Amino acid sequence: MSENLIEVSGLTKKFGDFVAVNGIDFHVSKSESFGFLGPNGAGKSTTMRIIAATSQRTAGKVLVLGKDPEIQGPQIRAHLGVVPQQDNLDMQLTVSENLFIYGRYFGLPSKFIRSKIDELLDFAQLEEKRDVKVETLSGGMRRRLTIARALVSEPEILILDEPTTGLDPQARHILWDRLFRLKEKGVTLLLTTHYMDEAEQLCDRLIVMDKGSIMAEGTPLELIKKYSSKEVLEVRFGSDNNALLAPSMQKLCQRMEVLPDRILLYTDDAEELLKEILSAGHHPKTSLARRSSLEDVFLRLTGRSLVD
Amino acid sequence: MSLTQSARKVPIFGARYILEARLRTMSKWVWIILAVTILNPLLYLVSIGVGVGSLISHNLGSHGIDGVSYLTFIAPALLASSAIQAAQDEVIFPTFQGFKWGRMFYGMNATPQTGSDIASGVFLAAMLRTTLGVGIYSIILYLFGAMNSPHSYMAIPIAIFAGAAFGAVLLAFAAYTENEDKFFTIVGRFIIGPMFLFSGTFYPINALPLVVRFFGWISPLWHAIELGRFATYGHHISATMVAVHFIYLLAMLVFGLFFAFRQYSKRLAK
Structure with missing residues (x-):
């Protein structure tokens, strides 16, 4: 396997006549924090879903951890942690139950998950909410729980789709701090955002997307130097x-x-x-x-x- | 502890983990489920079984309907109808919930779980609830003396089979449904409702005009009732009809699951 955890070339996704992603190329290497910056509807989320092996591409080549998501979806997903744009926690269950059942979906042993839950609650600063129903949590807490949940299987790549959209500034800063810690620990991050401050803070390298195409690629500094x-x-x-x-x-x-x-x-x-x-x-x-x-x-x- | 080996593998038979999660959610409602499971049969048995039953035995004698007592006549029907209702509740609501109301299925699908795993997990949980319901119902029937023919117990597997058949079809239906309001109005009111009314639960379907008997013929409940009556007290039907009833239910189960698996996967990939 090459050093690139993700390799994409000529990726195209069409919904009927609408071209959501138009022949894009990029790669992400290990421990890199890679971002997709662009407005709503640029094709960022679609690209993420294809990499996360939950949506099929129309054309192009995609390798995630050396595997084709179209053929080895479950095998790839076993190594990914996904934070979706819309929360999909189980509202009827408690914070710790949500982490537990999620670990079980990966087939992890109960004993392992139980010890992991303490660590994750600490990371997400949700220790006091352990036995509280998710329903009663604030938006920021839910996001943190969703991130903690994505980490339950110790993924090789953490995928975040608009992680802080809809949060108030304080909740965003807490979340950025948590994500920055993960980055420091060497977790490979892949995130989409339409906030330039988020991209500047968290991304080592990013691509600017608009209308399904890549407009530019580089480190935040390189991009600013080159285009501004x-x-x-x-x-x-x-x-x-x-x-x-x-x-x-x-x-x-x-x-x-x-x-x-x-x-x-x-x-x-x-x-x-x-x-x-x-x-x-x-x-x-x-x-x-x-x-x-x-x-x-x-x-x-x-x-x-x-x-x- | 660092990375465990198991995190690196795709679980074998992932559906059992979905089942686990479903049971955990259902356990939050366990008292409501139990209350419904116990009160429903009691109300039916007292009001119709005993009330209508005494009217019938008063007019037609104690073996006045199909050669047996009224309670014996309706016991397999009540069991099958309770199985179908339990299965229906536990496939429809979790499917709407998982795809639309709470989007939990998308979370499950971000793990190694596939659409078919998720569909089977939901289905298996519904079947456990159905089995529990049928079990409790048959104990109550027994206490009312409605399970005293030698083969009464045969009504139990037949009821569960009917629940599975109908549950499988509704699992697929619910997965195809984008607008649940329409589902409840159309499917609920104009298909499921009449089906139950004209399935021969409380009187033989032959008592109905031919036009409405059609609802019985398409109804899994009617097929299950005919099978149940045949198995428990020897209700007279031809061997061909026994096969027809069985195959009808089996076909519902197989096609239902096939389309449910397919649509769960398709909708998650959209």
Whole structure:
């Protein structure tokens, strides 16, 4: 077996006439944290489900742990931990029962699972909720339990589909911390997200997807370097004036994006640029100097924002 | 403990782990299940078995219907009908729950479990509940003196067989159902309901006009009742009809499971 845990080439998935994934190629190596960044409907989840051996591809080649998911689905799934986009915990059972039955689906011995449950509850910070029905847990707790559940079989690859969508900022940060610990332990992570901050924090390498195709691939830093400037100046002149004033600032920066509510000016020194704009007689209502992010990369590549 | 060997393998006969999980969920409702299992037969037996029974024996004598007492006549029917209802509840609701309401099947399917494993696990759990129900019901029937012919016990396996046949078909039906409201309205009201009314539970199906007898013919309950009456007290039917009843139920079981396995797998892969 090669060093790549996942190898994908020419992967295509069609639903009727609709092409959800359009001939994509990528690979993921051991202990890597690999992300799919893109808006809803980009084909991220479809790709994940094919890798997780729960959906069949239309064309292309896929190898997960050296096996073809179409032929050896159960054998592959025995080594995966999956955190789906929508929780599917058993609401009628308790936290520990959910972990227990899930371990049993892998055919794990009861004794092993029982000892594992303590470790997982500790990891998910759910010790006090051990005998509580899942129904009563908050959204963040449910997500943590779902992640703990995915780890019950000590998977070689952990697959997370939009792990923090719908969570409040605090719950997201707790979750990121947990995922970062897994990453430090060398667990191979595969995650989809439409949050650029999530991708920046958790991914060693990522692909930017849009409309079923890969727009770019690299480390977060590489992508920013390649597709954006070092810094960005965001200025707001009020929604009526943004488009009007934009042309006059064009020559001051390397590149600009005019959005309905603000203008993004790409430059290597945002503070300096702001001074130039002020001395040119423009007075934005608000201004923000910041570093470039993956959001800017996505905007550059697709002309659209990640989260509409 | 680090990685265990068993985590690296695909479990043999995965359905038993699904069964385990189903029993765990069902155990949360054990008192309700037991109450229904015990009260239902009591209510039926007191109201119809004893009430209607005394009316019949008053008018037609104590062996007035099909040559036997009314309780002996309805015992196999009551057993089969209870089996079918128990099987129905335990395949329909978990299927809707697993695919739609709680999506648990998708969680199961992310493990080595396949669609067929999940379908068989749900089916086996339903069969255990059916067997439990039939067991309790037959004890109550016995206490009421409705199980006193020499071959009365034969009604038990026949009832479970009927439950399995109908359960298998509904398992498939439920898996094909995207909109459960429609399912309950159409299948529940216009198919299952009439089927039970016209299956000859409380009187011979021959008493009905030919048009409505059709509901009996398609009903697994009617086939099970005919078999049950034949086996328990020697109700007169031809050997051909015995075979027809048996094959009808067997076909329901086989085709039901075949389509259930197929649709469970298909729907999970969607």
